[in-house]
Amino acid sequence: MSDARRPQRLHIGLFGRRNAGKSSLCNALCGQDAALVSPVPGTTTDPVEKVMELAPLGPVVLLDTPGLDDAGELGAQRVARSLRALEEVDVALVVLEDQRWGAPERELAALLQEADVPFGIVCNCRDDAAEQAARRLGPEAFALPASVPLAVCRLDGAATPAGALDGVREMLVRLRPPAEEPPLLRDLLPPRGRLILVCPQDGSAPKGRLIMPQVQAIRDALDGDALCLVVTDKALGAALDSLREPPQLIVCDSQVIAAVAATAPPDVPLTTFSVLMARLKGDLPLLARGAAALHGLRPGDTVLIQEACSHHPQADDIGRVKIPRLLARLAGGELDCRLLAGRHWQDYAAAPRPRAVVHCGGCTLSRRQMTRRLVTARRADLPMTNYGMAISLAQGVLERVLSPFPEALAAYREACLDQNVRAGHA
Ligand code: SF4
Structure with missing residues (x-):
């Protein structure tokens, strides 16, 4: 098996209604019973991950999600978890029972389009008649753009014949986004x-x-x-x-x-x-712009400290102790620093609105996942930077560490000017 690190693997999300065949597709792709399959709707209650090699794609993570039509209070929580998985994935497969396309699929397709996640439709047909009917369909039958690929198969979990998945594999190759990571330093x-x-x-x-x-x-x-x-x-x-x-x-x-x-x-x-990891994972000029906002912090301001994993905190923990201490020194007094940790991006709607977000290096996130966080923050008009840049700024050396990256340095200087203008008008 490839030793590709988790963030570098293609993350494939399997979405659809309860009992549409998502877990069966997961098991068919794995060739083993990784996900529990049952005729009882709602068997998958939490997203199930399977790390594997998938020919001809290479290293992937399959994410099998609970049904989108789950009902009741618990069901609604499961649906929310499925939708949260949208943040995690690079591509998505929407699994249909035969050609059943309705409100849950329409809403999901709209969310995938909004999140810019490439997706395809997999019609899991129960019998020959359904299969023949599905093979006559194109994406326009679901009011989707002609570019959305469609595959038809008969799924039987790990017992699915390998050839039955050829269409799904071809679809995934077509959907896979081009590798876009810049080199780290060479x-x-x-x-x-x-x-x-x-x-x-x-x-x-x-x-x-x-x-x-x-x-x-x-x-x-x-x-x-x-x-x-x-x-x-x-x-x-x-x-x-x-x-x-x-x-x-x-x-x-x-x-x-x-x-x-x-x-x-x-x-x-x-x-x-x-700084190198910020360039590799996300948008360095945007993070540099976000750093400039730290100059505007005042005592009592709220700052969101965001970590992408829940690690065991150390005595002088960087997110809990060191960064708040440095920022307080910068602001000239104590700040209201709130730490949020975990793989999922948090809702900013909660009051009080932070003045800035300081994110960890995000070593467990893929470039796409990190970029999504940046885009979410930008849409909320929240400046975001990362731990390393905040430390360099607080030590008075941020311009020097950005100087190998002229675009990021220019973005930082421009944002500092903007910051002064805003402060002048305040
Ligand atoms: S940098 Fe990596 S280890 Fe540190 S908090 Fe972020 S995700 Fe966790």
Whole structure:
């Protein structure tokens, strides 16, 4: 099996009514009984995930969701969970029992279109007559654009003959969005470029291993044939002294940026793992614009601290302690920092309205999932930045760590000007 990390896998959502055949399709694609299948409607009560290799797509996560027509109070909660799964997926399959298309499917299709999630229709036919009828249909039969693909099959869970899924596999290949991740850092260096990665190994570093952004940076440097020196913050000065020529890029952990910026020669490009990950995962200029809003914080303002997973908090936890402390210093007094953690994006409608959102690095999120969070915040007119940029800003070095990315630097400066204008009018 591929060792692709979860965020890099194609996330495929299976949606539809109860008993339309979603779990059967999940099991047919897996070739095993990953999801519980039963003729009793509503057997899937929570989204079920299956991490697998799916030929010819490669590494995927299948997300089998509860029925969209579930009833009662609990049923409504299950429907809400299904719809929340829309945030997670890169592509969706809408499974129909025969050609049954009604209000739940229409609403789902509208939500998928609004969220810009490519989707196809799978007609799970119970008998020959239904199959023949379905094969005569096109997407226009469901008032959908001609570009929406449609597949017809007879599902029987893991016992479904492999060939019966050819249409579904072809559909998924057609729906898969093109890979759009930029490189992590190798485009910032010339061939055989000299790179120093500063990876502090203090008490908050995991025992015996490097964290994922550091590992990814080393791998990307090797892919780019760079000359990569990996050191702790304490060894940076010695590393610089040991080089005949200065490095062409230094990347460090945000938490030591102040010390590294003081040690690194001023003409050497310097950035943080956090900025690199922000560019890889989302929209760096937009996050840089969001950082400018932190200059406008005043004591008592509400700030939303958003984490994409629920990890065990440490004593000096970054989201609960360090970021609120730095922001309070920036604002000149205590802030009302509210932490929200979890894979699902939270509703901003809850009062009081935050002045800004400071998001974690989102290492468990795919680029699409992170981008969706950014778009949601932008639609709500909420400036959003990330932990690393907030730390660099509070240390007075954000312009320096953005300087390898002229577009992001320009966006930050423009937003700062805008911020001053707004403050002037306040
Ligand atoms: S960066 Fe975010 S998603 Fe990754 S471990 Fe930290 S809190 Fe969790």
